[in-house]
Amino acid sequence: MGLTNSSIGLNAVDFGLEIIKQSPTDKIIALAGNPNVGKSTVFNGLTGMKQHTGNWPGKTVTNAQGYCSTKNQSYVLVDIPGTYSLMAHSAEEEVARNFICFGNPDAVIVVCDATCLERNLNLVLQTMEISKNVIVCINLMDEARRKNIKIDVDKLSKHLGVPVIGAIARKRKSLSALMDIVDKVTNGTIHCSPLSIQYAEEIEDAISAIEPILSRKYGNLLNSRWLSLKILEQDEQLLKEINAYLGVSLFSDSELSAALENAKNILENSNLDPDKLKDKIVTSLVTFAEKISKDTVLYENQNYNSSDRNIDRILTSKTTGYPIMLALLALVFWLTITGSNYPSQLLSSCLFKVQDYLTAFFQFVNAPDWLHGILVLGVYRVLAWVVSVMLPPMAIFFPLFTLLEDAGYLPRVAYNLDKTFKRCNACGKQALTMCMVYIFLYYKNPHKGVLVYLKNRYYVIIWC
Ligand SMILES: Nc1nc2c(ncn2[C@@H]2O[C@H](COP(=O)(O)OP(=O)(O)OP(=O)(O)O)[C@@H](O)[C@H]2O)c(=O)[nH]1
Numbered sequence: 001m002g003l004t005n006s007s008i009g010l011n012a013v014d015f016g017l018e019i020i021k022q023s024p025t026d027k028i029i030a031l032a033g034n035p036n037v038g039k040s041t042v043f044n045g046l047t048g049m050k051q052h053t054g055n056w057p058g059k060t061v062t063n064a065q066g067y068c069s070t071k072n073q074s075y076v077l078v079d080i081p082g083t084y085s086l087m088a089h090s091a092e093e094e095v096a097r098n099f100i101c102f103g104n105p106d107a108v109i110v111v112c113d114a115t116c117l118e119r120n121l122n123l124v125l126q127t128m129e130i131s132k133n134v135i136v137c138i139n140l141m142d143e144a145r146r147k148n149i150k151i152d153v154d155k156l157s158k159h160l161g162v163p164v165i166g167a168i169a170r171k172r173k174s175l176s177a178l179m180d181i182v183d184k185v186t187n188g189t190i191h192c193s194p195l196s197i198q199y200a201e202e203i204e205d206a207i208s209a210i211e212p213i214l215s216r217k218y219g220n221l222l223n224s225r226w227l228s229l230k231i232l233e234q235d236e237q238l239l240k241e242i243n244a245y246l247g248v249s250l251f252s253d254s255e256l257s258a259a260l261e262n263a264k265n266i267l268e269n270s271n272l273d274p275d276k277l278k279d280k281i282v283t284s285l286v287t288f289a290e291k292i293s294k295d296t297v298l299y300e301n302q303n304y305n306s307s308d309r310n311i312d313r314i315l316t317s318k319t320t321g322y323p324i325m326l327a328l329l330a331l332v333f334w335l336t337i338t339g340s341n342y343p344s345q346l347l348s349s350c351l352f353k354v355q356d357y358l359t360a361f362f363q364f365v366n367a368p369d370w371l372h373g374i375l376v377l378g379v380y381r382v383l384a385w386v387v388s389v390m391l392p393p394m395a396i397f398f399p400l401f402t403l404l405e406d407a408g409y410l411p412r413v414a415y416n417l418d419k420t421f422k423r424c425n426a427c428g429k430q431a432l433t434m435c436m437v438y439i440f441l442y443y444k445n446p447h448k449g450v451l452v453y454l455k456n457r458y459y460v461i462i463w464c
């Protein structure tokens with residue numbers, strides 16, 4: 001469930017913005033996208049690694065690196081956390097935005113979910129504002145086909161001004177076409193000219209007041225139009241990061257400050273404070289995404305997701321959501337606890353019988369007591385105890401949770417519990433980790449332990 005070295009592949013551990021190239025000519029490709037759209041599945045398919053995948057959002061929380069190559073070029077692929085936007089509202093959004101802005105990727109592949117393209121286009125549009133070399137990979141085409149959703153990939157590509165390709169990431173073969181496009185974009189055979197979102201007149205006027213200065217003085221740092229927007233939004237976090245990663249202090253540029261005053265006046269005259277400006281920008285992005293989606297996506301069955309929505313309503317409503325969740329979790333715990341008793345007893349009687357044979361053997365060879373104590377009563381008995389007590393519940397608990405995960409129920413649990421968990425500075429997603437630790441505590445110290453999550457730390461309280 002959680003991110004471990006083994007689940008993500010030893011070499012995929014987080015390097016932040018540090019890229020470790022196998023050869024100096026390696027090109028860097030970032031894999032961005034909304035949560036749960038198959039980024040890690042694409043990453044695994046291309047690199048042969050085992051980054052954690054599963055049917056719930058928020059599995060990848062840090063950047064992971066892997067390598068892949070085509071006939072002519074080798075690449076470092078970076079699987080970045082899934083985000084709905086690049087506004088850096090959350091830790092994941094910050095990690096994703098920082099990599100796209102400061103990780104110097106040669107191209108960014110934005111993986112999208114074909115079954116809800118409109119929502120995904122929002123991130124595509126934001127990424128295209130920062131980065132020129134963007135490739136849109138529309139994944140889950142098999143699911144879209146099943147729901148009778150048709151996407152005009154060529155038309156979408158014309159709208160966006162960047163290459164668009166459909167894929168079924170679970171089938172590795174479908175990813176070779178994606179890598180052909182990546183080759184062409186990175187070697188300049190395909191030239192990307194991303195659509196530039198046009199905002200309301202007053203916003204465009206304010207951008208024009210500062211963009212020429214940014215373009216002239218800092219044009220090589222970041223996309224100057226996007227940077228203008230962020231400065232107008234007073235995104236101080238980004239300015240701090242520009243200072244930290246690029247060593248440029250935009251705060252102390254007097255020419256820019258003067259132009260910024262002018263831009264602020266333009267916005268104030270139109271009654272736009274930074275919050276209202278952000279809202280207007282987001283509204284424009286959403287409207288653009290909606291327009292493009294209307295022109296390129298055909299829903300042959302208009303009620304394609306009505307059953308999903310009905311199920312959602314039942315699983316997340318206040319009246320039915322909680323009872324169903326409690327009943328299901330209780331069932332999982334009951335199955336784990338009672339179900340594991342039988343294999344536990346069987347394992348323990350077998351393993352402790354072996355201990356008797358080992359003791360008999362040590363007596364037969366006249367081994368000293370201390371050696372028998374260390375090896376048989378120490379090492380073997382502890383191992384036998386751990387295996388017989390912990391293995392059966394884990395062997396039952398994990399498959400049950402995997403079933404709930406694949407059925408898509410876990411995000412609903414996270415949603416249901418989010419409000420409650422937020423009260424102790426946690427979030428709903430942590431409910432799943434808590435369940436695992438409770439099971440562990442139950443076996444480690446039955447009825448005498450409780451796990452509390454407070455301010456980003458777990459506290460185990462055990463009483464006797
Ligand atoms: N049917 C189908 N399922 C897919 C496809 N690609 C990925 N999946 C499944 O979609 C789920 C999410 O895939 P991940 O690769 O974990 O998604 P992700 O974007 O990395 O998710 P986060 O790291 O949480 O943002 C998994 O259950 C995958 O097996 C596909 O092309 N078709």
Ligand SMILES: [Mg+2]
Nearest residue numbers: 039040059060
């Ligand atoms: Mg992932």
